[in-house]
Amino acid sequence: MRSDPQLYRYLPYRNRPQIRWPNGARVALWIAPNIEFYELDAPPNPQRKAWPRPTPDVLGYATRDYGNRVGQQRMMRVLDRYGLRGSVSLSTAMCIHHPEVIAMAAERNWEFFSHGIYNTRYTYGMSEAQERAMIEESMALIREHTGQRCDGYLAPALSHSDLTIDLFAEAGGRYTCDLFHDDQPTPVITRSGQRFVSVPYSLELNDTIVYVVNKIEPRRYGQMIRDAFDRLYAEGEHSGTVMCVPLHAYQVSHPHRLRAFEEAIDYICGFDHVWKATGREIAGYFEQHHYDDFVRAQNALDETVDGSGSRQENGSASGQQPRASA
């Protein structure tokens, strides 16, 4: 165990290299529908119960199943109306259980990235080889069933190990959604030293966190989305920001909630300088145009702090040190 995740270096929000999004956009807006499958009778994990109630937890299971039976199409209609493509955080077993939902997202040219196999199979307790196998199988499922390369990762049910991001990067991944430390993309340190990006996802605006954890009422959620946008749009005039709205059809698509969400999206889409992007597009653009500037700024900051100016340029593609082994 580490006291610091050792995944990124400090870089103050002020005085950073400027980010310039395509076409002068101030905010890169991305919508991340989590399309998930939860098992009724999941095998036990030593560190986390799949359901709060004894098996079968009919209420927990049915609550999630609602998203696939009722919610997905409702959510898709709203996003269609505003020309927003989803970046799907996918329980990849969905490709087999409910390929009809995958086809609907694929028809819309949505991006798919890995959210593990099932949202009831946690990373906790897995060996490195097991976690690698799980990650690689999930990426292969996306390739096989959608034809897409899997570039992004959000660990299943946000269950991580110390190696999660390293393993995903080594399997060919390009960005992670697992880090909540910033409103702009940042370089991520991997043990292999390869270039790898954190794309801001959001827990604060994640409908499940909003409705289940923070127990917020729907109209306030809509207001939170607008308020976040207003601030990120204003700050984005100086340097481009990222706004992510993670969704779950089993939360946002309820009849008492979807209108409040749609009104917030309608508000955002009334502004001109919004880049309606996907996770892959944001990661790729940042990696190509701003990644090196950010690494240089981090290096310069370290040199200022230790006064030595002697940090060695290392030969890795990321231009930053690989993480030392623990």
Next chain:
Amino acid sequence: MSIDASYLQYPRRRHGMDHDRYAWSMLEQRPPLRWPDGRPLALWINISLEHFPLNPRGEGFKPHGAMTMPYPDLRHYTLRDYGNRVGIYRVLDALAAHSLPASFAINGELATRYPALLRELQQAGGEWLGHGWNMDQLHHGGLDAERETTLIAESLAALRAAAPAPIRGWLSPARSQSALTPDLLREAGIDWCADWVNDELPYRFATRSGPLAALPLSLELEDRFCIGENLHAESQWADQLIDACEFLLGEAQTLGSGRLLAINLHPWVIGQPHRIAQLERVFEHLAAHGDALWQTTPSAIVDHCGVIS
């Protein structure tokens, strides 16, 4: 460090569900539904009438609303009992004032304790649902099959003598089930069950003794869920119901297919004097849409959809 190899095996990964209780089906992919007289929205208001014992065993788990203090938890016992003494009458008055029908899901033990309450419910009219024995006797995975069979039989027997019509529907306490509950309900003569909140319309549910209908009773619009668990303001709860009504009416019209607004109420929550006016506000809203609403019994909704016929 590693986890058992079975944790990375997926024996139920197949097309459709990971169990055999119902077929995979997306609501919008089904044929359009037409309610009688072409009304866009069916309305089902259910009142849950519950008994929370003072000496709970907490077997399975403790549902929201159960005793939380050391024995004797008079404060929670009496707050729940308030619903059956006072709150229910405010709710009945509000229903009558707006000429709205409701069903009543009644714990069996409550029926045996308060025959006078049953007589008032008979006067009110409306269908009765089996609702288990009490809020401490849950149907859960650890329950012995024989005990559960008896529990269902006794819960229904307690209602049947006074029920205005044969009991066809069931709502389990806290919507909790064992792996056998659907089978045992079917075998006890139940036609439909409201526990699974995975849909907004009736669908067919398989049991070892033939088909059961599922008629989902929305959890997340409940007074108890919004006000009791989420601590939303009373007015915010009412806003959510009104928003749901408007949304479903709009969707029914846009997609040309009937929708169902299912509202579950708990007199121990909404029957409080500082809350009842918000229920009345919701009822006024519903009554104003009277021509668009199919106001009927839940069994009539199940029968109309023909999922088990």
